[in-house]
Amino acid sequence: MPTPHDPSLAVGQPTRECVVLDAQATLPTRYGTFTAYVFRVADGDAEHVALVMGDVANKQSVLTRLHSECLTGDVLGSYRCDCGEQLDLALRYIAxxxxxxxxxxxxxxxxxxxxxxxxxxxxxxxxxxxxxxxxLDLGLPDDSREYDSAAGILRVLKVTSVRLMSNNPKKFDSLANHGIPVCERVGLAIPMREENERYIRTKQSKFGHYFDENE
Ligand SMILES: [Zn+2]
Structure with missing residues (x-):
């Protein structure tokens, strides 16, 4: 069953948030049928996508993933990172x-x-x-991601609190600081591989990431 569009989520509707809803449509996928909402960050040109399944408005403990775009991992199947597998698992869990x-x-x-x-x-x-x-060798920050837009999108979708599928403590703190309570962490167990082991271990030691061993 397609997720019904929430009539109160109108495209272009003014909002107090830092994001603007620009488009929405049903998106059938191999995981199931979602509603895809495209949000533009008001002071930039980033387009974020919210894939929503079921009725999440005014609900607590909504199963949620904040997924950072990763072309090599998500689209090309790279094993240098674990992004593609986390994306796949998160969509399976939601479905x-x-x-x-x-x-x-x-x-x-x-x-x-x-x-x-x-x-x-x-x-x-x-x-x-x-x-x-x-x-750092490239003269760039080790992590410049911000999650205020993510919190704004969740508020526009009227999500009250989340169960967050993530290994990254910064996402929990940032959502909470921007007014979206995280009631639970849902682990995503990704296999450690020769190609990604050093990457995952570095994220654990330098960013305090959790790692969920595959059963
Ligand atoms: Zn990646």
């Missing part, structure tokens, strides 16, 4: 529950440094630097 939200956050490529610099950082990692050192 299994029949209800939830996945925010696909554009402009977050390479923790905010963009595609070209991410590939430059990969080249430095081939010379022995880790994912954080490589960003």
């Amino acid at each position: 299994a529950e029949g209800c939830g939200v996945l925010l696909y956050l554009r402009g977050h490529e390479g923790r905010g440094i963009g595609l070209t610099n991410k590939i430059r950082a990969y080249a430095l990692q081939e010379q022995g630097r880790d994912t954080v050192e490589a960003n």
Whole structure:
């Protein structure tokens, strides 16, 4: 069953949030049928996508993922990171529950440094630097992602609180600081591989990430 459009979520409707809803339509996928909402950040040109399944308005503990765009992982199947597998698992979890939200956050490529610099950082990692050192070697921040737009989108969707599918403590703190309570963490168990082990271990040691061992 397609998710019915919420008539109160009108395209172009003024909002007090930092995001504007620009378009919405039904999106059938291999996981199930979602409503896709495209939001524009009011003071920039980033277009974020909210994939919504079921009725999430005025609901608590909505199964939610804030997914940072990663072309190499999400589209090309790269094993240098675990993004593509986390995206796949998050959409499966939402489909299994029949209800939830996945925010696909554009402009977050390479923790905010963009595609070209991410590939430059990969080249430095081939010379022995880790994912954080490589960003810093390029004169770039180790993580410049912000989640205020994500919180704004969740508020426009009238989500009251979330169960967050994430290993990243910064996302929990940031959502809470922007007024979206996180009631629970839902782990995404991704297999550790030779190609991504150093990357995952670095995120654990330098950003305090959780890691959910695959059963
Ligand atoms: Zn990635």
